[in-house]
Amino acid sequence: MVPFLKLIRLPNLILIAALQYFIRQFLLFPMLASYGFISSLSNESFYLLLIASALISAAGYIINDYFDLRIDYVNKPEKVIIGIAIKRRVAMALHVVFSLLGVVIFSYLAFQLKVGVLALVPMLIVGMLWFYSTDYKRQFLIGNIVAGLLAVFPILLVVLFETSIFKAYYTIENKLIAVLILKVIGYFSVVVFLMAMLISILKDINEVHGDARLKCKTMPIVLGVKWAKVIVVVLVALICYVLSSIQQLQYANHAYVPLLFILLGIELPLLTAMFALIFSNTTSAGIWAHRLAILAMVIGVFAIPVLNFFPGN
Numbered sequence: 043m044v045p046f047l048k049l050i051r052l053p054n055l056i057l058i059a060a061l062q063y064f065i066r067q068f069l070l071f072p073m074l075a076s077y078g079f080i081s082s083l084s085n086e087s088f089y090l091l092l093i094a095s096a097l098i099s100a101a102g103y104i105i106n107d108y109f110d111l112r113i114d115y116v117n118k119p120e121k122v123i124i125g126i127a128i129k130r131r132v133a134m135a136l137h138v139v140f141s142l143l144g145v146v147i148f149s150y151l152a153f154q155l156k157v158g159v160l161a162l163v164p165m166l167i168v169g170m171l172w173f174y175s176t177d178y179k180r181q182f183l184i185g186n187i188v189a190g191l192l193a194v195f196p197i198l199l200v201v202l203f204e205t206s207i208f209k210a211y212y213t214i215e216n217k218l219i220a221v222l223i224l225k226v227i228g229y230f231s232v233v234v235f236l237m238a239m240l241i242s243i244l245k246d247i248n249e250v251h252g253d254a255r256l257k258c259k260t261m262p263i264v265l266g267v268k269w270a271k272v273i274v275v276v277l278v279a280l281i282c283y284v285l286s287s288i289q290q291l292q293y294a295n296h297a298y299v300p301l302l303f304i305l306l307g308i309e310l311p312l313l314t315a316m317f318a319l320i321f322s323n324t325t326s327a328g329i330w331a332h333r334l335a336i337l338a339m340v341i342g343v344f345a346i347p348v349l350n351f352f353p354g355n
Contacts, residue, residue, distance in 0.1 A: 055096045055100060059095070091147075117248075241336060243262075295353070296355050312334070
């Protein structure tokens with residue numbers, strides 16, 4: 043049971059579910075309710091959305107490990123699960139079953155909302171996860187960009203299946219609230235995208251030797267580790283810039299708690315990771331930089347309820 047839970051990255055699945063719940067409960071609900079709109083999905087349907095998202099995400103982690111076996115035997119042989127604790131054919135079967143179940147549930151929700159085209163979105167995600175694992179992640183820059191996009195999909199799914207937003211958008215007197223919601227979600231999605239790219243590049247830096255042996259074309263291999271570190275600095279600067287624009291609004295509204303939460307919980311770990319990577323060439327520095335970036339991402343998820351409970355004036 044423990045190897046299976048490690049294979050599907052249970053903590054990651056919980057974090058994804060928390061992210062989706064927080065976005066619905068603390069961003070979409072209050073903003074829609076302020077203009078008299080109610081959620082398109084019942085609580086039961088939303089829980090189905092959480093389950094379907096978890097199934098597709100778990101399928102993605104499984105197929106990623108399945109095609110990473112040769113690399114993992116070089117970079118982290120002690121953490122290999124497929125082929126040791128879980129047979130390869132069982133892993134592939136789990137991937138197929140989880141993917142199909144996730145797509146079926148999302149299709150049910152799409153037709154429940156009478157927007158059948160939404161059923162194509164989870165199919166697109168499953169396809170991207172497959173090609174990311176088999177090809178994209180080993181290519182220069184493409185793998186990092188796709189990793190960022192895949193991190194944004196849990197947010198996108200909640201927004202797309204909340205069709206009340208789009209009903210508001212096409213109602214002239216309520217268009218403003220729809221635009222405001224999409225702007226807020228857009229800011230948050232940009233930060234998530236950049237942070238996922240950052241984590242992906244840090245991972246590539248730490249695994250450069252194993253990737254090179256298997257002729258991957260990741261950023262540290264193509265540009266060199268030094269230039270990959272420069273890209274890390276640029277990404278951290280971009281993330282801090284986007285967050286600072288949010289913090290300026292918080293300062294103007296006297297929302298000091300979320301301002302400090304972002305500063306200490308997200309920006310400080312990212313800057314610490316950046317300086318650790320710049321001023322040290324040790325393997326441990328790279329590992330800690332990667333962990334700090336993940337910590338910042340986790341804390342960022344919990345910034346959503348903090349923003350809701352301490353909005354300022």
